[in-house]
Amino acid sequence: MEIRPILSALLRSKTGAxxxxxxxxxxxxxxxxxxxxxxxxxxxAARPTGTDEANLFYIRxxxxxxxxxxxxMLDADLAMMRAMxxxxxxxxxNMAPLTQSGWNxxxxxxxxxxxxESTNTAFYYSSENLVETLGLELTExxxxxxxxxxxxxxxxxxxxxxxxxxxxxxxxxxxxxASTYVGKVIYLGDARMEVVGVVExxxxxxxxxxxxxxxxxxxxxxxxxxxxxxxxRTEPGQLDRLMRExxxxxxxxxxxxxxxxxxxxxxxxxxxxxxxxxxxWMLVTIMGLLLMVTASGIVGMASLWVNQRRKQIxxxxxxxxxxxxxxxxxxVENFLVTSFGIAVGLALAVALxxxxxSALEVPRLPLHYLPGGVVALWALGLLxxxxxxxxxxxxxxxxxxxxx
Amino acid sequence: MFAYYFKLGLxxxxxNPALTALMxxxxxxxxxxxxxxxxxxxxxxxDPVPSKSDRLFVVQVDNSPADTAAGxxxxxxxxxxxxxxxxxxxxxxRRSAMYAxxxxxxxxxxxxxxxxxxxxxxxxxxxxxxxxxxxxxxxSAEDDARGGAQVVLSSAFxxxxxxxxxxxxxxLRLFDGEYVVSGVLAxxxxxxxxxxxxxxxxxxGDTDEVFIPIRNALANESGPNGNVSCNGDGPEPxxxxxxxxxxxxxxxxxxxxxxxERGAYRERLAGYxxxxxxxxxxxxxxxxxxxxxxxxxxxxxxxxxxxxxxxLLAAGFLLVCVVNTVGLLLAKFTAHAGEIxxxxxxxxxxxxxxxxxxxxxxxVGAAGGLLGLGFTFGGLWLLARQSEEVAAVAHMSPxxxxxxxxxxxxxxxxxxxxxxxxxxxxxxxxxxxxx
Numbered sequence: 001m002e003i004r005p006i007l008s009a010l011l012r013s014k015t016g017a018x019x020x021x022x023x024x025x026x027x028x029x030x031x032x033x034x035x036x037x038x039x040x041x042x043x044x045a046a047r048p049t050g051t052d053e054a055n056l057f058y059i060r061x062x063x064x065x066x067x068x069x070x071x072x073m074l075d076a077d078l079a080m081m082r083a084m085x086x087x088x089x090x091x092x093x094n095m096a097p098l099t100q101s102g103w104n105x106x107x108x109x110x111x112x113x114x115x116x117e118s119t120n121t122a123f124y125y126s127s128e129n130l131v132e133t134l135g136l137e138l139t140e141x142x143x144x145x146x147x148x149x150x151x152x153x154x155x156x157x158x159x160x161x162x163x164x165x166x167x168x169x170x171x172x173x174x175x176x177x178a179s180t181y182v183g184k185v186i187y188l189g190d191a192r193m194e195v196v197g198v199v200e201x202x203x204x205x206x207x208x209x210x211x212x213x214x215x216x217x218x219x220x221x222x223x224x225x226x227x228x229x230x231x232x233r234t235e236p237g238q239l240d241r242l243m244r245e246x247x248x249x250x251x252x253x254x255x256x257x258x259x260x261x262x263x264x265x266x267x268x269x270x271x272x273x274x275x276x277x278x279x280x281w282m283l284v285t286i287m288g289l290l291l292m293v294t295a296s297g298i299v300g301m302a303s304l305w306v307n308q309r310r311k312q313i314x315x316x317x318x319x320x321x322x323x324x325x326x327x328x329x330x331x332v333e334n335f336l337v338t339s340f341g342i343a344v345g346l347a348l349a350v351a352l353x354x355x356x357x358s359a360l361e362v363p364r365l366p367l368h369y370l371p372g373g374v375v376a377l378w379a380l381g382l383l384x385x386x387x388x389x390x391x392x393x394x395x396x397x398x399x400x401x402x403x404x
Numbered sequence: 405m406f407a408y409y410f411k412l413g414l415x416x417x418x419x420n421p422a423l424t425a426l427m428x429x430x431x432x433x434x435x436x437x438x439x440x441x442x443x444x445x446x447x448x449x450x451d452p453v454p455s456k457s458d459r460l461f462v463v464q465v466d467n468s469p470a471d472t473a474a475g476x477x478x479x480x481x482x483x484x485x486x487x488x489x490x491x492x493x494x495x496x497x498r499r500s501a502m503y504a505x506x507x508x509x510x511x512x513x514x515x516x517x518x519x520x521x522x523x524x525x526x527x528x529x530x531x532x533x534x535x536x537x538x539x540x541x542x543x544s545a546e547d548d549a550r551g552g553a554q555v556v557l558s559s560a561f562x563x564x565x566x567x568x569x570x571x572x573x574x575x576l577r578l579f580d581g582e583y584v585v586s587g588v589l590a591x592x593x594x595x596x597x598x599x600x601x602x603x604x605x606x607x608x609g610d611t612d613e614v615f616i617p618i619r620n621a622l623a624n625e626s627g628p629n630g631n632v633s634c635n636g637d638g639p640e641p642x643x644x645x646x647x648x649x650x651x652x653x654x655x656x657x658x659x660x661x662x663x664x665e666r667g668a669y670r671e672r673l674a675g676y677x678x679x680x681x682x683x684x685x686x687x688x689x690x691x692x693x694x695x696x697x698x699x700x701x702x703x704x705x706x707x708x709x710x711x712x713x714x715x716l717l718a719a720g721f722l723l724v725c726v727v728n729t730v731g732l733l734l735a736k737f738t739a740h741a742g743e744i745x746x747x748x749x750x751x752x753x754x755x756x757x758x759x760x761x762x763x764x765x766x767x768v769g770a771a772g773g774l775l776g777l778g779f780t781f782g783g784l785w786l787l788a789r790q791s792e793e794v795a796a797v798a799h800m801s802p803x804x805x806x807x808x809x810x811x812x813x814x815x816x817x818x819x820x821x822x823x824x825x826x827x828x829x830x831x832x833x834x835x836x837x838x839x
Binding site: 154352 | 423437579712713727730734
């Protein structure tokens with residue numbers, strides 16, 4: 001291939017080539033980082049909760065008068081909801097996955113001695129079968145029996161659970177050397193809890209980054225505070241209808257409480273990850289614009305080069321070069337410039353990422369994300385240059401005889 | 405001469421229309437992405453109270469346990485044990501402890517009960533944070549000390565309950581008790597809600613609907629409507645157990661007469677910590693500190709990393725747009741080489757050609773800036789969908805309007821430097837010969 005004459009021609013008009021290379025380099029640096037951030041955010045937003053999310057909603061009421069008979073209220077509400085057609089299962093719950101508020105308590109394995117490291121957990125409690133209602137997968141042991149449920153009056157007694165179901169992630173964290181976890185002992189302050197079951201996965205209400213999102217525990221408990229909060233699981237396709245009907249029915253049932261919220265888990269997921277998803281879309285928009293701008297720059301510069309060299313192209317054609325030689329000349333020229341830009345861009349991408357990692361909470365860029373960007377820019381460069389190169393190839397040999 | 409060059413520049417927009425349109429468009433999208441992200445960044449890092457942000461301090465009395473790791477931040481909140489003592493000491497010009505409360509308001513006349521958010525504060529709160537009154541005022545010092553059943557309403561909440569009338573002195577059933585309205589605030593929405601940054605993700609949201617005396621809230625056992633963190637064995641059961649424990653759920657703010665008094669206040673705070681240490685409290689109390697408004701906003705990460713990240717990447721995009729414009733201007737000016745040759749031969753100096761083409765680049769920038777204004781509004785609309793916080797601040801200010809056009813012009817002129825320099829070095833003789 002005739003690389004040497006192309007190179008020497010390029011070296012004689014350095015400015016344009018340098019501009020294109022610089023643009024390609026900057027584009028690759030931004031693209032490589034943005035692609036990874038987008039992918040990272042979308043992966044975070046897609047993490048499973050471990051529940052039958054599509055058919056779940058969470059409804060909360062707040063009782064504001066003194067002297068509400070809480071157990072009677074809860075039992076009446078539960079019976080009312082269970083009688084509604086389409087309701088598969090109902091449970092009281094102090095919080096629900098993805099709803100971003102709830103209880104966070106720390107526990108210790110084996111002992112409550114100060115020297116034992118404590119671990120923060122998402123602390124779920126319910127007086128009904130939360131595993132069945134949420135649709136969790138119980139992989140070891142059993143769920144609580146009804147007589148294990150404790151009733152706590154918060155103004156006179158503290159939370160003092162004796163049994164617990166924990167997630168596999170939390171179990172592995174607390175007891176790294178064990179292979180089965182039923183019968184293990186966990187302390188919540190002075191309260192000694194025995195693990196009776198293990199669920200495969202149950203996300204916390206906050207869905208934090210990393211393993212912390214799956215350190216959850218459930219205890220069998222009913223607290224006699226006047227709020228009433230329920231997780232409802234519906235038959236497939238009944239969610240929207242039942243959210244309205246349950247809300248209307250429970251609101252009409254009593255006038256000593258106000259309705260706080262009714263949130264489906266799909267809505268809660270959208271809220272939780274709204275910022276991540278829209279940052280991802282923002283970056284996708286920037287990437288799209290970036291590619292368009294860079295492509296237009298390459299088209300513009302390639303057109304300029306073709307126009308400047310009409311006479312020389314005519315001469316080459318007149319002395320025997322074929323159309324495809326001319327086409328190839330311009331494509332190779334573009335490829336050389338783009339490749340130079342890509343080489344610089346790779347270094348720039350890594351440098352930019354290192355700076356972002358040190359200055360902001362950005363994950364380190366795995367290098368295997370870069371080849372995709374490299375191929376994309378090569379393809380973009382060739383496609384952008386194809387039009388002008390094609391016009392160059394069509395310049396007739398007679399051009400050589402005309403003056404510019 | 406500038407006017408003439410400007411006219412030439414306008415006319416040249418119509419030559420090479422495709423190339424010119426590409427340049428204008430490139431600059432417009434580049435400037436719009438940068439300016440819309442920058443608008444959000446500026447709004448989120450703005451000073452909510454410029455007149456006193458350097459003499460208004462949040463006091464963090466750190467009651468973390470003895471085994472707290474060295475690098476950890478002091479506790480976000482403080483306990484009532486400490487807030488009570490700081491209030492009693494009475495240092496500084498104004499002071500207020502506070503915590504978030506929530507509950508139900510029961511309007512008269514058959515309207516449905518509604519759940520509202522409120523703050524339990526001291527009477528100084530309103531003057532400290534420059535909350536303006538529409539009617540009435542804060543409750544008296546006596547009511548503050550004995551926890552009288554007085555309430556200050558937000559303007560929106562007062563209007564919802566009482567219409568446009570002045571409700572001062574009227575009664576209101578609130579939090580299962582009877583309150584007297586002592587005042588109504590004028591519309592007030594500090595951005596962010598800096599007096600209570602610890603309540604989660606509502607920092608740019610509406611202000612609270614009611615403000616009640618903190619000692620009234622404590623006497624009525626209004627539970628904290630926010631985070632409560634407890635160290636050690638946790639509190640005794642019940643509300644008095646919470647108040648007498650090391651559980652933290654309050655904020656304490658102090659306003660000093662002058663920023664220079666900060667050192668003196670810090671010494672008094674250290675003295676208080678030493679006294680408590682002698683009583684066996686505050687094992688790592690020496691980490692206690694006071695932070696002014698800007699410092700506190702920084703510690704609380706009001707400006708999120710995502711906002712910075714998208715602004716940086718948008719700035720990188722603008723840089724690519726500028727490089728692109730350099731190339732396109734180079735192409736455009738090269739096409740004008742013949743014309744430049746004629747002008748030079750007729751006596752134009754290199755300096756005059758330089759001016760003419762730089763003005764031309766500036767005109768392209770101005771066109772890009774005007775188009776970019778429209779795109780910036782579009783960008784802000786897109787950004788507002790990120791979260792309610794961003795939606796609350798994603799508005800264009802007149803300063804940002806001007807800055808958008810100015811940025812486009814500066815970018816175009818910078819991009820035009822190299823092509824213009826090349827243009828004015830055209831050798832007239834060669835150009836004339838080839839024509």
